[in-house]
Amino acid sequence: MSLVQAQLERRGLVTASVSVMPGITTAIGVSRALIVPFGLGRPFGAPADRALQSSVLRALLNLCARTDVPVMESFSEADAVESP
Protein backbone atom coordinates (compact mmCIF):
# COMPACT_ATOMS: atom_id res chain seq x y z
CA MET A 1 0.00 0.00 0.00
CA SER A 2 2.90 2.35 0.69
CA LEU A 3 3.98 2.09 -2.94
CA VAL A 4 0.53 3.19 -4.05
CA GLN A 5 0.56 5.97 -1.48
CA ALA A 6 3.92 7.21 -2.78
CA GLN A 7 2.69 7.16 -6.37
CA LEU A 8 -0.41 9.17 -5.46
CA GLU A 9 1.74 11.80 -3.76
CA ARG A 10 3.98 12.00 -6.83
CA ARG A 11 0.86 12.75 -8.87
CA GLY A 12 -0.11 15.60 -6.56
CA LEU A 13 -2.67 13.91 -4.30
CA VAL A 14 -2.30 14.41 -0.58
CA THR A 15 -2.51 11.09 1.23
CA ALA A 16 -2.76 9.69 4.72
CA SER A 17 -2.85 6.04 5.67
CA VAL A 18 -4.06 4.13 8.67
CA SER A 19 -1.44 1.91 10.20
CA VAL A 20 -2.06 -1.15 12.33
CA MET A 21 1.63 -2.07 12.10
CA PRO A 22 3.67 1.04 12.94
CA GLY A 23 6.97 -0.80 12.76
CA ILE A 24 6.36 -1.76 9.15
CA THR A 25 5.03 1.71 8.33
CA THR A 26 8.14 3.35 9.77
CA ALA A 27 10.45 0.97 7.95
CA ILE A 28 8.80 1.53 4.59
CA GLY A 29 8.32 5.29 4.83
CA VAL A 30 5.05 7.10 4.09
CA SER A 31 4.07 10.76 3.99
CA ARG A 32 1.39 10.67 6.69
CA ALA A 33 0.25 7.79 8.84
CA LEU A 34 -2.16 7.37 11.73
CA ILE A 35 -1.40 4.52 14.12
CA VAL A 36 -4.64 2.97 15.33
CA PRO A 37 -5.14 0.56 18.25
CA PHE A 38 -7.41 -1.77 16.31
CA GLY A 39 -6.74 -5.27 15.08
CA LEU A 40 -5.71 -6.38 11.62
CA GLY A 41 -8.65 -6.01 9.27
CA ARG A 42 -10.33 -3.24 11.26
CA PRO A 43 -8.31 -0.08 10.53
CA PHE A 44 -11.38 2.08 11.21
CA GLY A 45 -12.43 0.33 14.40
CA ALA A 46 -15.41 -1.75 15.37
CA PRO A 47 -18.21 -2.83 13.04
CA ALA A 48 -21.26 -0.55 13.08
CA ASP A 49 -19.49 2.10 15.18
CA ARG A 50 -19.98 5.04 12.83
CA ALA A 51 -18.86 7.60 15.41
CA LEU A 52 -15.51 5.87 15.84
CA GLN A 53 -15.06 5.33 12.11
CA SER A 54 -15.81 9.00 11.53
CA SER A 55 -13.31 10.02 14.20
CA VAL A 56 -10.57 8.03 12.50
CA LEU A 57 -11.46 9.70 9.20
CA ARG A 58 -11.28 13.12 10.84
CA ALA A 59 -7.89 12.31 12.33
CA LEU A 60 -6.63 11.28 8.90
CA LEU A 61 -7.96 14.48 7.36
CA ASN A 62 -6.20 16.50 10.05
CA LEU A 63 -2.95 14.80 9.06
CA CYS A 64 -3.55 15.83 5.46
CA ALA A 65 -3.44 19.47 6.50
CA ARG A 66 -0.07 19.03 8.18
CA THR A 67 2.99 20.55 6.55
CA ASP A 68 5.57 18.96 8.88
CA VAL A 69 5.77 15.77 6.87
CA PRO A 70 6.54 12.89 6.85
CA VAL A 71 4.46 12.54 10.00
CA MET A 72 3.12 9.61 12.00
CA GLU A 73 0.75 10.06 14.91
CA SER A 74 -1.21 7.81 17.22
CA PHE A 75 -4.98 7.70 17.46
CA SER A 76 -6.69 6.79 20.68
CA GLU A 77 -10.27 5.81 21.40
CA ALA A 78 -10.27 8.38 24.20
CA ASP A 79 -9.74 11.05 21.56
CA ALA A 80 -12.69 9.65 19.65
CA VAL A 81 -14.99 9.87 22.64
CA GLU A 82 -14.04 13.49 23.17
CA SER A 83 -14.40 14.55 19.54
CA PRO A 84 -17.68 16.19 18.48
Add this chain to the structure above:
Amino acid sequence: MQPDELPLWERALIATYRWRRVDPVPVARLGRPIAGCRVALVTTAGLVAPGQAPFDLARRGGDTSFRVLEATIPGADLRVVHRSDAFDRQAVERDVNVAYPIEPLGALAAAGVIGSVAPRHLSFMGSITAPGRLQRETAVAAADVLVADGVDIALLAPV
Protein backbone atom coordinates in the same frame (compact mmCIF):
# COMPACT_ATOMS: atom_id res chain seq x y z
CA MET B 1 8.57 4.25 17.77
CA GLN B 2 11.59 2.16 18.61
CA PRO B 3 11.78 -1.47 17.44
CA ASP B 4 11.91 -2.82 21.00
CA GLU B 5 8.58 -1.10 21.71
CA LEU B 6 6.82 -3.20 19.09
CA PRO B 7 4.98 -6.41 19.90
CA LEU B 8 6.89 -9.60 19.23
CA TRP B 9 4.65 -10.63 16.34
CA GLU B 10 5.33 -7.36 14.51
CA ARG B 11 9.08 -7.57 15.08
CA ALA B 12 9.00 -11.07 13.60
CA LEU B 13 6.97 -9.83 10.66
CA ILE B 14 9.43 -7.01 9.96
CA ALA B 15 12.24 -9.54 9.89
CA THR B 16 10.52 -11.68 7.28
CA TYR B 17 8.26 -9.27 5.37
CA ARG B 18 9.49 -8.41 1.87
CA TRP B 19 8.91 -4.69 2.08
CA ARG B 20 10.41 -2.05 -0.18
CA ARG B 21 11.49 1.22 1.37
CA VAL B 22 10.22 4.47 -0.15
CA ASP B 23 13.10 6.93 -0.06
CA PRO B 24 12.80 9.82 -0.40
CA VAL B 25 9.16 9.94 0.64
CA PRO B 26 7.25 12.05 -1.90
CA VAL B 27 5.06 14.72 -0.37
CA ALA B 28 2.25 16.71 -1.99
CA ARG B 29 0.60 19.79 -0.51
CA LEU B 30 -3.05 20.70 -0.30
CA GLY B 31 -4.04 23.49 -2.63
CA ARG B 32 -7.28 24.29 -0.84
CA PRO B 33 -8.97 23.89 2.55
CA ILE B 34 -10.11 20.38 3.44
CA ALA B 35 -13.71 21.62 3.36
CA GLY B 36 -13.27 22.12 -0.37
CA CYS B 37 -11.44 18.88 -1.13
CA ARG B 38 -12.63 15.79 -2.97
CA VAL B 39 -11.70 12.67 -1.02
CA ALA B 40 -11.20 9.08 -2.20
CA LEU B 41 -10.64 5.83 -0.30
CA VAL B 42 -8.11 3.12 -1.07
CA THR B 43 -8.42 -0.21 0.73
CA THR B 44 -6.55 -3.51 0.67
CA ALA B 45 -9.51 -5.50 1.98
CA GLY B 46 -9.94 -7.21 -1.38
CA LEU B 47 -13.41 -5.77 -1.92
CA VAL B 48 -15.13 -6.65 -5.17
CA ALA B 49 -18.33 -5.11 -6.51
CA PRO B 50 -21.16 -7.12 -8.09
CA GLY B 51 -20.21 -8.18 -11.61
CA GLN B 52 -16.48 -7.65 -11.11
CA ALA B 53 -13.96 -10.45 -11.48
CA PRO B 54 -12.58 -11.73 -8.19
CA PHE B 55 -8.95 -11.29 -7.25
CA ASP B 56 -6.64 -14.14 -8.21
CA LEU B 57 -5.90 -15.92 -4.96
CA ALA B 58 -3.32 -18.22 -6.54
CA ARG B 59 -1.20 -15.73 -8.46
CA ARG B 60 2.45 -16.05 -7.56
CA GLY B 61 3.69 -12.94 -5.75
CA GLY B 62 0.14 -11.77 -5.26
CA ASP B 63 -2.52 -10.20 -7.45
CA THR B 64 -1.48 -6.57 -8.01
CA SER B 65 -4.64 -5.60 -9.86
CA PHE B 66 -7.26 -3.33 -8.34
CA ARG B 67 -11.00 -2.90 -8.57
CA VAL B 68 -12.73 0.43 -9.03
CA LEU B 69 -15.57 0.84 -6.56
CA GLU B 70 -18.24 3.30 -7.60
CA ALA B 71 -19.21 5.45 -4.63
CA THR B 72 -22.87 4.67 -5.25
CA ILE B 73 -22.46 0.94 -4.60
CA PRO B 74 -23.86 0.10 -1.15
CA GLY B 75 -21.20 -1.31 1.12
CA ALA B 76 -23.37 -4.31 1.87
CA ASP B 77 -23.17 -5.29 -1.81
CA LEU B 78 -19.38 -5.63 -1.73
CA ARG B 79 -17.77 -8.98 -1.06
CA VAL B 80 -14.36 -9.82 0.35
CA VAL B 81 -12.01 -11.80 -1.92
CA HIS B 82 -8.70 -12.08 -0.10
CA ARG B 83 -6.10 -14.77 0.20
CA SER B 84 -4.89 -13.74 3.66
CA ASP B 85 -6.51 -15.17 6.76
CA ALA B 86 -4.39 -13.02 9.07
CA PHE B 87 -6.94 -10.22 9.40
CA ASP B 88 -10.42 -9.98 10.89
CA ARG B 89 -12.39 -10.95 7.81
CA GLN B 90 -15.62 -11.40 9.76
CA ALA B 91 -15.52 -7.78 10.88
CA VAL B 92 -15.20 -6.59 7.28
CA GLU B 93 -17.98 -8.89 6.13
CA ARG B 94 -20.21 -7.67 8.94
CA ASP B 95 -19.54 -4.00 8.23
CA VAL B 96 -17.38 -3.05 5.28
CA ASN B 97 -16.90 0.41 6.79
CA VAL B 98 -14.24 -0.94 9.16
CA ALA B 99 -11.93 -1.13 6.13
CA TYR B 100 -13.76 1.01 3.56
CA PRO B 101 -15.59 3.78 5.45
CA ILE B 102 -17.71 4.99 2.58
CA GLU B 103 -20.77 5.70 4.76
CA PRO B 104 -19.04 7.91 7.36
CA LEU B 105 -17.14 9.63 4.56
CA GLY B 106 -20.48 10.53 2.97
CA ALA B 107 -21.66 11.89 6.30
CA LEU B 108 -18.57 14.10 6.53
CA ALA B 109 -19.35 15.48 3.06
CA ALA B 110 -22.95 16.15 4.05
CA ALA B 111 -21.71 17.97 7.16
CA GLY B 112 -19.36 20.12 5.11
CA VAL B 113 -16.20 18.73 6.68
CA ILE B 114 -14.95 17.76 3.20
CA GLY B 115 -15.97 19.14 -0.15
CA SER B 116 -17.16 15.93 -1.75
CA VAL B 117 -16.82 12.17 -1.91
CA ALA B 118 -14.95 11.02 -5.00
CA PRO B 119 -17.10 9.17 -7.52
CA ARG B 120 -14.68 6.23 -7.62
CA HIS B 121 -12.57 4.47 -4.99
CA LEU B 122 -9.96 1.72 -5.21
CA SER B 123 -9.73 -1.79 -3.81
CA PHE B 124 -6.58 -3.93 -3.73
CA MET B 125 -6.17 -7.38 -2.25
CA GLY B 126 -2.89 -6.78 -0.46
CA SER B 127 -0.67 -9.71 0.54
CA ILE B 128 1.63 -8.81 -2.34
CA THR B 129 5.05 -10.38 -1.85
CA ALA B 130 6.44 -9.29 -5.25
CA PRO B 131 5.89 -5.53 -5.29
CA GLY B 132 7.79 -4.73 -8.50
CA ARG B 133 4.78 -5.05 -10.79
CA LEU B 134 2.66 -3.06 -8.35
CA GLN B 135 5.20 -0.24 -8.35
CA ARG B 136 5.83 -0.20 -12.10
CA GLU B 137 2.32 -0.57 -13.43
CA THR B 138 -0.60 -0.88 -11.08
CA ALA B 139 0.17 2.08 -8.85
CA VAL B 140 0.41 4.31 -11.91
CA ALA B 141 -2.94 3.08 -13.24
CA ALA B 142 -4.53 3.56 -9.84
CA ALA B 143 -3.29 7.13 -9.66
CA ASP B 144 -4.65 7.75 -13.17
CA VAL B 145 -8.19 6.93 -11.95
CA LEU B 146 -8.09 9.34 -9.03
CA VAL B 147 -6.35 12.11 -10.95
CA ALA B 148 -8.99 11.85 -13.70
CA ASP B 149 -11.69 12.33 -11.06
CA GLY B 150 -10.08 15.46 -9.65
CA VAL B 151 -9.35 13.90 -6.28
CA ASP B 152 -7.42 16.07 -3.82
CA ILE B 153 -7.02 13.62 -0.92
CA ALA B 154 -6.71 9.84 -0.82
CA LEU B 155 -7.12 8.03 2.51
CA LEU B 156 -5.56 4.58 2.56
CA ALA B 157 -6.64 1.64 4.65
CA PRO B 158 -4.34 -1.37 4.66
CA VAL B 159 -5.93 -4.25 6.49
